[in-house]
Amino acid sequence: MDNTRTQDTFSQLNQEKILKIMNMVKNKEVSIEGALRLAQKEVYAEKDSHDLLTGSQFNFSIYKYKHYRWQKRILQIDFNTKTIFNIEKGIIKKQFPFSQVKACEDTERRRFSIVFHGRQDYELEAVSLDDKRKIIYLLSRVIQSNLYKRPAETCSGRPAECDVVHEGLLDLQQNTFTSTEWVKYLVQLREGELTLYCIGLGGKNETADPMTNRIDLSGGDVTVSKENGCSTFSIQTKEHNYLFRIPFTVQNNRPEDVSKLQNEWVLLIERYCQLCKDASLPQEGSQGCTSSEVDYEDFTVPLNEQKEEALYLDVSSTTASLNESSSPHTKPAEGEEALASPALPLSISKAEVPPAPPALLQGYSLSPSTKRTKAFHWDVVPCDKIQKSVWGSCEPSKRKIDVSRLCDQFQIQDTAIVLGNEPSVNQHIMLDQKVAHNFNIFLKSFRVKPSELKEKLYIIHEESGGLTDEQITALRRYMPTPKDAERYQSFKGSPSELHVVDQFMLEMCKIPYLGQRLDLLLTLRELPQSMRDLEPLINQKIQASKQLQSSQKFVGVLEYVLAIGNHLNEKAGKQKVKGFRLSSLTKLPLLRGKERTFTLLHALVEQIFLHEPDLAKFSHELTEFEAVSDASVKGLSAEVDVLKKELENIIQCRRLIKPKTIKAAPQESQFCRELKDLIQKYEGDLSQLSKRCDEMKKLYSNILVKFGEPQDLDSEELFGWISSFISEFRKACAEVMP
Template identity: 75%
Template sequence: MDNTRTADTFSQLNQEKILKIMNMVKNKEVSIEGALHLAQKEVYTEKDPQDLLTGSQFNFIIYKYKHYRWQKRILQLDFNSRTIFNIEKGTIKKQFPFSQVKGCEDAERRRFSIVFQGRQEYELEAVSLDDKRKIIYLLSRVIQSNSSKRAVESCPGRPAECDVIHEGLLDLQQNTSTSTEWVKCLAQLREGELALYCLGLGGRSPAAPATATIPLAAGDVGLSRDSGCSTFSLHTRDHRYLLRIAPTVQSSRPEAAGRLCREWLSLLERHCQPGSAAPQQGAEGCSSPEDDYEEFIVPVNEQKEEIPHPGGSCARSSLSKPPAPLAEAAEGEAAPALPPAMGTAEVPPAPPALPQPCSPSPAAKRTKAFHWDVVPCDKIQKSVWGSCDPGKRKIDVCRLCEQFQIQDTAVLLGSEPSVNQHILLDRKVAHNFNIFLKSFRIKPSELKDKLFIIHEESGGLTDEQITALRRYLPTPKDAGRYLSFKGSCSELHVVDQFMFEMCKIPQLGQRLDLLLRVRELPESIRDLEPLIIQNIQASKQLQSSPKFVAVLEYILAMGNHLNEKAGKEVAKGFRLSSLAKLPLLRGKERTFTLLHALVEQILLHQPELATFPQELTEFEALPDASMKGLSAEVDVLKKELENLIQCRRLIKPKASKVTPQESQFFKELKDLIQKYEGDLSQLSKRCEEMKKLYSNVLVKFGEPADLDSQELFGWISSFITEFRKACTEVTP
């Protein structure tokens, strides 16, 4: 052990923690090496408070099992928005608030699970053990933060903290069906969870994350005392954790071992009560972006319009009231109004032909309100709304009031291996590996040569074969078992023969990683480039479309007129999310919506504005990817290129030992890396341009700085589609 490193580590701890660790060594609870790991963890914990993660984003390539195959995804942990994102080719597929993360569990090799409240857990696979450790560490910080918040909510006035209720050293049995190996862990019990940190493992950094973070308060954790006097186990839905007091303590101080075991059992039983967890959120809290709009059934008494005070001021401003569903049925009908995205069973009859302008009646009735999303005052001045003059847009207020006046009657709103042959490998892993080998038409002795062929068309491994082999890489324990085997290799089962050959190949994991990365990088760059260009063009078109701004002015004028007649405050600007609400506000005729009214007004006064979609051709179809997702993809590609360069340096042998096949392999690899560096540099520049242009778009329309382009562009794309549909219905 490096004495200087040891002294530096312990010098950063206070006297109390140093004495605690030294007493553990004295009582033979931990070795000197284990004490160093424990001290390093204490130092790291003190230097890494939760606040350091705030505002950070972490992107990882992961694989998710779906439709009988492992699909590549980007897992983003965003500590700024406190959200987990599932990204595929730049598109955000799912998003989960941190508050819904209930636990995470380490599984065999590179696999792990994220347990959510109110939905099925995510079974994922990292691309490397290092990535897996980082992900589990970050998730453990999320879980600790959730536990602190639950404690504060249950005890008002208590400061937010992640205090350790109880901690100590325990032995954890390795989670395989054949192993009886015990690993020493630091166990920390916090409010609602038990975290296990392995100590003394070779190559593990002091920042190593918890081997497992077990949620205790969910009501699905079992606790049992095993036959041994100092052994007990925790059971979750899918895992069993067997723990024991260290044998050195049992042999030297049996009374203390029994007391420690009883103490752990008592504390765990108290914290495993089903009622100690915070109420679970419903599955709807994990909805994907495409589930944003739903049909609502709202009681009649909640839909009455607000009556203005005699002085003319409204009882409640639109800023202080959440947007209400705007779908309304015609008089005497109770059928719900469906949003456009849900479709209709039949084509509605066309609205009446364009009316002639008329003068407003002096005794106009109150109208329905348009519950739009208002732009905050601090964003008006720098946005297009600051120079917007809705007064210059003529509207036929008579027609508008006629269609959207309040009706007299209230209505409901709608809303396998051979069993005869012994196998050295873990039985569960061997079973799955054997299934793969049935379709793997390569002999064990041919595997090493295949690793020096970069492209599949030149005789190399397929992408699926590389991915599968990475999944079944031998562990250090597997390597020790096979390399110590003294019998004939030909007598082994085919699973063991392949494992034996894989154990003999140096840096096998790095070689497989290199092959996969060198193939995936150019394909990923080709996939992302057109998506980034599409986002760039979409932002440019929004910046230079005067007709679209004029259409927004018409909407502002119409919405303010309706809201003023409804006794609500007028607005200086509205958020583009309000575009999706135009088809939901229905007039006196059920087939006539505020969107139809907009088309009428434009065709009556400025028909040339109806061609505004010609200035926004990039929105003809819903953009395929988001700025946030694409930025995460480019960030991951940069890391992949760095890892590729490191892998090449690691596996490259000395010049005197290079064979002609290896020499050709490394020369081709060097040329490809240089090409990828140039391509990725160009892609990064375009990505920065995309982010800058989109940021300007958000400022122009007064939108929040953290709004993702997938939402904004989706609103505009849907609006264009619905606007064209309304045009065909308004003009016979």
Template identity: 45%
Template structure:
């Protein structure tokens, strides 16, 4: 950076945004000539920086990239592994599971993206429930949210189709800007952080003071101080003021943002209140406008789906008033229906209420006594007898804790008249050793004080502490042992299980938690067991990275084993479809039959057709309702070339409906390569830390795992490339678009084969 800009940074204390050399020289030239002051130059640099951030979407569109991320999706109270694909080629966002494209969302249906704690975030769609997702790392979360923000920005500012391609996109209109304090952290560690706030149409962008966007050619490590974008375009946002003169709250359907206007040196209370009201008024106008627009879109969609016409205002004189109705032609009949003048309605006599005497109430008493006689069976059957107390012969059994059985106890009054009053006439022997084996409870040493610490106030969030405490009761690892467990690669060597690693990742302390626990100066033993364990977690360096590494090493071989048979199946399907000449002959028969029908219907002859036409044969019916074009095709083939009627035997892989798609499998392999690269990068970083020979076995196991997974993944990648090449040849052979999804192509062929087989079997009976 030029020296002039460094001096400008030193005077203001605010780092200059990273701009191109031409933009920096232009601003410097204006400052040198006196056209701009230093403050004006910094403001111009901030605006140029924001414009560069918002132009990044156009860069993604020109490059036409496809991004694949491994995420966990919350569904049915369970976190399920998915691949989130953001495809700028097709303008689609896809959710993929084991190669199957579960759901596809066009970019235009993406409404909002909400930040959450840790690596979690939520994506909102139009006409569909929200997706609660968890990225594999903070870096992945940052990249995903950046791409989704760009998609939402393009939805707010669509590209004009008549605009010249070479013309740069116009920068969005800035409605208000300034500095705001945002409350970060929880109740235990609440603090205010300064941001450069920029209000645009449909969004509020918060840039941390001193934030520098990373350039493409530099490797900048992840930092928690990243830009925060709050979208207002989904119509669910609102703003409220508080009693104080400098604070307000921005509410969305997922988060609640507390803002405060910083008081400058030359600002008084009225100036602060005025600035706060300006922010609230500008944000509220955006919230109201987008809420109305969202409601209008919903009403318009309902009208289109229901078929209702939009009401139209008609002129008042469009319809003439109707003439007066013709009088009733039979007045005598009408008079006959009138009541006579001396008629008086008589009230209906009321029934006297029945009064029951004491005698009438006591009549059924003898029957009641008879029903309670000892000769009659009792109305309620007593529960089974209670067993006598267990004989405690050995002192060892007295120390053994077992699971409790919760009785349905009888009251003392019931026991007197029941079979339990006589007691057991014989001594019952039981195998206490067997009972202890089945119902014994193992005491965990680090939970011995959990019951006694229930009255201790927990520092951690109540909801998180409750769930974490439940997890700890089934976690057989002492806090002091956890650090060493993190450096054991294989579970068979004493490492953590896959379930324990997955659960621990959800309770990794945040930066606010670490700050809160490090500020604690009291006795650790007096804390609740949850806080004691969290205190140990805060003292483990690179905890999140180590857990991510172990989880990746466990999931990589499982994922590769799942993908191998699916990729092999797709290769066999492509090979069978490529080599089946009988199928091509069947298509030629269909083309001939279709051209004959179309010629006699006044249409032109076709030279070929898409495979999607194979699903329409059952829709064209003949004069007989049960006879379709598929019946005609089978009849013609059996009449002229019967050998072609069994072409489906050469396409055995198409007997079942294909699940996984080539697009989804390619995305899965791409994610595995990215995860392995993260493991390799971790190993390089770990060697650079120079931790000595403390974890020699971990280093050897990590190296062996990387070498094995690299070899397996290289073989899987070659098979994936072979699959893609074969499928491309299939698309070219049958004239399909190169971006056609295999799930649709193979589905059309599979449906055609099943219908052909069914009709062929009917005609050959």
């Protein structure tokens, strides 16, 4: 064992933890190497707690298996919005609320799966074991909060810690192609999971991350049972069967002691499996429902409004009103006064209409002779955001509108409204059989001899004779585990006697920092291309924000919308508002006039052409919204954050593999010089990109303030609303002014 490495590890622990581990060595519960692994586990746990619990949004570069290939993505776990995002080149492809996460399955090497309620699992691969450990750590906190209704974050927005219920040393049976062996683990029981830290390996692979596995108990389908004898018990999950054994130690050297520990483990695991099973049962009303988009005017009128409107309707005719039917799902617009009971679907007939309460009429100051109009149900800007936004200085009163034209199109017709519900090779292979089979398939197309592999790792670019991106990616997937390294390093025969799979694995075990070297090469290839892809997308968002910030004509159009909407709502017996959210722009084409082809958007175009035709050219000031990209500020920021991490990994890897002696091989020295030059270039390029990203975020934040929008609103939605409005406005212009 490296004494320096041991001292560095133990120096990071407090005295209590050091004493605990030393006592385990004294009692012969663990070996010296096992003690080092325990210490490493504690260091990693503290590092995770410090690094991960001081933030609330985490970005990881991952690979997702789709269409028979692995595609690079950004996995963002956001504890602010309690959402997991799948991002590709700044585009949010998918988003899942924390409540949809059912379990997380830790599989071999860098792979893991996220299990969701009601949808297909996500099979993912982390770029490193360190990232995989962090991702699973965060997902376990998400699952924890889902199962036991505990808050997923503290008051500061950080994910909550998960307490250890029980822990101890257990042997886990592991079967290989050639033998069955027991490997020692430190096992910790938490609510919803068992965490296993491997401490029984020889530890000859100095680059290996301490092996960590998790057995998920949250699926509700886990069983635990005692096996033959007083020392063993098994845990059966959907995919695996784990056989554990209570180890004999100085402290537990009698059968009754071992049996007592066995009972304790089995009872505790059974208890928490049952808790998880109970928690996973569907709760009444927990399933959300979605519906297809309906016409704007399909809304449920609150009961009091139904009565009120019925006072002024001629209920003798019903045919013409069918196009004005209502859906029972739309909520009253934000900012309206709640007058009475919840909205109910009713079928109003003349005999059923009750007399109107006098107080209701006085509240609106309306008389039966008043011509009522349809209301525009817009999304209202909260009062606390008005002052700092454009709405604070907005002057809709200076925008002239033709009131008679509006009333003619949008007054409620003298017809009744009917409201209601709508419906292999024979040669012996040392490697695990499944892994060996897949690795052998890859090697058939890999035109590199085992002895040439190390030299290839010193060539950065493919065109200079280096490995291809696909070859690097494949080799990373078949990296030898610490257990593989122990097995191959104990081999004493001639490599030529081995199968080609074993020859490659043996050679890979000999290469120091192999995983870091492969990660380094792949990142060096991908980083410049990623920066080139992101730069125009970030620039587009910057220009779009600048145009939106400076466009006076767009503000003028918004003032017309505000004036028209307030006029209609006043005639409909509703209050005026000072500002509306930009999402309301998408509702303009959905409110129809007496002519089914004439909408409120057409009315807006008419009023603008009648009074201020120059405002109709507002889109000339917003050219970046002609074909707005799907990339968002949130997604692009996550991409840049991951690129910074990748560059930092390159710098750390360079320090790790830098020659320790002056007499380095020429090829190695050349590689280090090229690497140094590339790092300097990438640092400059990424610094510029990062500055542009910060500018983009600041400008977009100003836009949200200007229009009174919430700060967590993603640009994909906001810019999409504006882009759609511009497109629909032009269509309406062509129809109104052919």
